[in-house]
Amino acid sequence: xxxxxxxxxxxxxxxxxxxxxxxxxxxxxxxxxxxxxxxxxxxxxxxxxxxxxxxxxxxxxxxxxxxxxxxxxxxxxxxxxxxxxxxxxxxxxxxxxxxxxxxxxxxxxxxxxxxxxxxxxxxxxxxxxxxxxxxxxxxxxxxxxxxxxxxxxxxxxxxxxxxxxxxxxxxxxxxxxxxxxxxxxxxxxxxxxxxxxxxxxxxxxxxxxxxxxxxxxxxxxxxxxxxxxxxxxxxxxxxxxxxxxxxxxxxxxxxxxxxxxxxxxxxxxxxxxxxxxxxxxxxxxxxxxxxxxxxx
Amino acid sequence: xxxxxxxxxxxxxxxxxxxxxxxxxxxxxxxxxxxxxxxxxxxxxxxxxxxxxxxxxxxxxxxxxxxxxxxxxxxxxxxxxxxxxxxxxxxxxxxxxxxxxxxxxxxxxxxxxxxxxxxxxxxxxxxxxxxxxxxxxxxxxxxxxxxxxxxxxxxxxxxxxxxxxxxxxxxxxxxxxxxxxxxxxxxxxxxxxxxxxxxxxxxxxxxxxxxxxxxxxxxxxxxxxxxxxxxxxxxxxxxxxxxxxxxxxxxxxxxxxxxxxxxxxxxxxxxxxxxxxxxxx
Numbered sequence: 001x002x003x004x005x006x007x008x009x010x011x012x013x014x015x016x017x018x019x020x021x022x023x024x025x026x027x028x029x030x031x032x033x034x035x036x037x038x039x040x041x042x043x044x045x046x047x048x049x050x051x052x053x054x055x056x057x058x059x060x061x062x063x064x065x066x067x068x069x070x071x072x073x074x075x076x077x078x079x080x081x082x083x084x085x086x087x088x089x090x091x092x093x094x095x096x097x098x099x100x101x102x103x104x105x106x107x108x109x110x111x112x113x114x115x116x117x118x119x120x121x122x123x124x125x126x127x128x129x130x131x132x133x134x135x136x137x138x139x140x141x142x143x144x145x146x147x148x149x150x151x152x153x154x155x156x157x158x159x160x161x162x163x164x165x166x167x168x169x170x171x172x173x174x175x176x177x178x179x180x181x182x183x184x185x186x187x188x189x190x191x192x193x194x195x196x197x198x199x200x201x202x203x204x205x206x207x208x209x210x211x212x213x214x215x216x217x218x219x220x221x222x223x224x225x226x227x228x229x230x231x232x233x234x235x236x237x238x239x240x241x242x243x244x245x246x247x248x249x250x251x252x253x254x255x256x257x258x259x260x261x262x263x264x265x266x267x268x269x270x271x272x273x274x275x276x277x278x279x280x281x282x283x284x285x286x287x288x289x290x291x292x293x294x295x296x
Numbered sequence: 297x298x299x300x301x302x303x304x305x306x307x308x309x310x311x312x313x314x315x316x317x318x319x320x321x322x323x324x325x326x327x328x329x330x331x332x333x334x335x336x337x338x339x340x341x342x343x344x345x346x347x348x349x350x351x352x353x354x355x356x357x358x359x360x361x362x363x364x365x366x367x368x369x370x371x372x373x374x375x376x377x378x379x380x381x382x383x384x385x386x387x388x389x390x391x392x393x394x395x396x397x398x399x400x401x402x403x404x405x406x407x408x409x410x411x412x413x414x415x416x417x418x419x420x421x422x423x424x425x426x427x428x429x430x431x432x433x434x435x436x437x438x439x440x441x442x443x444x445x446x447x448x449x450x451x452x453x454x455x456x457x458x459x460x461x462x463x464x465x466x467x468x469x470x471x472x473x474x475x476x477x478x479x480x481x482x483x484x485x486x487x488x489x490x491x492x493x494x495x496x497x498x499x500x501x502x503x504x505x506x507x508x509x510x511x512x513x514x515x516x517x518x519x520x521x522x523x524x525x526x527x528x529x530x531x532x533x534x535x536x537x538x539x540x541x542x543x544x545x546x547x548x549x550x551x552x553x554x555x556x557x558x559x560x561x562x563x564x565x566x567x568x569x570x571x572x573x574x575x576x577x
Contacts, residue, residue: 004401010479011402018393021449026415029426036426043429098308107562108315111322114554114565116508118526119547122533123325126540133324136340165318170569177570219572226419229510233530247421254425255515267422278417 036264043258056265066266068241069249072156073225076245079160080167080224085217087168092175093205106176110169117166121233124162125149149235152242159230159243167223171216178212179205211285218281222274246270320346325551329544330355336540358545362532367520368546371528372553378444378524379506383499385448387488390498393449394457395487399464409458415451421511428515436516443516447506453498456571460494461487497564497571500557504565507554525550 012019037056041049060066095105112120127134128148135145148158182205190200206213228247231237237244237252250270254263316323327348328336339345349355362368396402397409427446436442464487488495506524513524523531529550533543558565 007401008403011396011400011405013480014392014396014400014483015402015408017389018449018454021389021445022415022451025427025430025446025449026418026423026451029423029430030418032426033423094307094311097304098311099304100308101312105311105315106566108319111319111555111558114504114508114558115322115551116510116526116554118508118510118529119550122529122543122547123321126543127321127324131337131340133340133345136345140341165321173566173569174572177566222419226421228421233510247419250421250425251511255428260425260429263425267425271418271422274419275417 033264033267036260037268039261041261041264043260049261052261056262057269059262060265060269065241065244066246066249069244069246072242072244073227073246075156076160076163076227077221077224079157080164081217081220083160083164084168084171084220084224085213087164088171088216089175089209089213091168091172092179093201095172096176096179106173109172112166113169115166117229118233120162120166121230124158125234128158149243150239152239155235155239155243159227159234163224163227163230167220171220174212174216175209178209182208214281214284218277222277225270225274325544325548329358329541329548331541332357333539333541358539358541359549362542362545362549366528366532367523368525368528368532368549370521371523371525372549374522375507375524375526376553378440379503381440381444382447382506383502385444386450386453386502387495387498389448390450390453391457391488391495392483393454395461395483397454397458398461399466412451412454412458416455424511424515427512431516438517438519438522440522443513443522447512450502453502456498456568457491457494459571460491464490493564493567496561497568500561500564501568503557504554507550 038051038053039049040052040055091109095102095109098105115123126132129135130145130147130150134148138144138146147154149155186204186208187200190204195203226247227245228251231243231245231248235243237248246266247270250263250266253259253266323346327346328339330348331339332354335349336345339347397405397412431437431442431446434442436445508526509524510526513527514530517523517527520528520531529546532538532546538546
């Protein structure tokens with residue numbers, strides 16, 4: 001009895017500081033976001049706040065800028081997710097097979113990951129510039145100068161490619177960890193059966209990596225949906241809103257236009273979306289584990 | 297086994313060429329941060345674009361100009377200072393919480409673990425506006441407190457600590473209680489020293505997070521005295537007088553600390569990254 005009481009007090013003493021901060025800066029903001037999303041709260045005039053029901057939510061889907069931002073974000077996701085997931089898997093497979101300089105390769109492909117979004121964005125603004133190094137290199141192989149981030153058509157893919165360049169090393173390391181965790185006995189058995197390299201990949205590597213593939217796929221997707229700093233620094237969302245993203249819209253609506261009600265509704269939709277993706281991921285990986293347990 | 301060796305050599309060569317192409321932006325940044333704009337443009341057409349200029353008196357010209365004419369060193373020192381505070385505060389607050397969730401049987405513990413795991417999903421961008429309003433309401437804009445307070449607690453770090461502390465032996469905690477050893481003292485003198493790896497991992501990720509953070513400091517800080525390096529970078533590059541070479545020098549300077557940290561702690565970083573993947577399941 002006494003030790004129960006001690007445990008409660010000790011538990012709260014240890015967990016308390018974190019709990020206070022969590023409440024102030026996570027629970028409360030989350031709760032307020034949901035509440036504000038049903039109001040027309042305007043931060044410059046908080047006294048005139050009314051309950052407006054679902055009006056913000058219906059307004060969002062009529063809002064042209066939000067729709068643009070949504071489709072831009074989808075385009076980012078459609079470029080970044082396949083390129084980054086497959087790129088990371090490919091690099092990990094190659095590096096795992098390499099015999100020398102393994103360490104160098106890991107470092108080389110990981111360096112952009114530790115660089116900041118602002119640094120990478122500033123660097124690639126120079127690289128993408130009309131008279132920049134990339135256009136000079138293209139000229140060497142006979143391709144005419146491209147506008148890259150200065151045209152509405154090319155800005156989004158240019159930023160997407162840069163983001164893949166920066167991020168791919170992270171998932172590569174995750175895949176390498178997964179590859180090293182595969183039991184080598186599986187490959188030895190396959191060698192005895194004279195299985196080809198492709199068969200080994202298809203029947204051992206891929207099934208063993210499947211939960212990790214799902215994890216990487218979903219985390220890259222969520223990451224791509226969170227795109228904001230790169231367009232903010234490089235293009236300010238332009239040209240003509242071609243790189244304006246969902247999170248950028250939430251940010252501008254909230255902290256530039258001060259329409260907290262509207263921004264909150266956008267944030268709620270965004271979080272629900274992220275939660276759905278996370279649930280899909282856990283269902284897909286759970287399914288896999290259940291099967292592999294059944295086999296044992 | 298023997299038949300594999302020739303494809304492996306080719307594979308290594310291919311990987312090496314790929315890595316050079318992959319790193320060309322970084323190599324270009326470094327090499328040209330030592331050049332005048334005229335030299336950068338002149339070198340662009342040849343491989344000299346990826347080679348630093350000859351070492352002479354004006355080799356560090358861009359760096360010297362930036363350090364002399366802007367407050368960039370100050371921004372870097374500010375950021376180092378914030379990172380130091382956040383590492384200490386973060387290890388204490390998240391570490392204590394992780395320990396409670398791992399070892400102390402207090403009411404609703406399992407439920408809290410679940411809640412912490414769910415909080416890891418919420419993207420910080422979605423609550424940044426409310427936190428900004430909140431910090432503004434408390435009158436903490438443009439203060440170190442306003443910047444730091446919301447950043448201390450981190451559900452992911454709590455979870456990371458908990459995962460490590462769960463596997464610590466129980467009897468040490470019981471013995472400590474019998475000895476009437478102060479539990480907080482016990483945490484600092486026994487638990488943390490026994491878990492150096494996770495402390496290092498959390499510290500390194502906190503440093504990288506603070507050093508590279510963009511959105512939150514750009515909202516909280518408008519006064520130039522308190523700016524972090526990333527935000528200071530913005531004010532420098534948006535100045536029309538800043539040359540291309542100077543921009544490259546600034547972003548190289550920002551990158552040097554993270555490269556040093558990466559070189560020193562690559563093991564912890566890789567472990568931390570792999571743990572985000574393997575915690576699934």
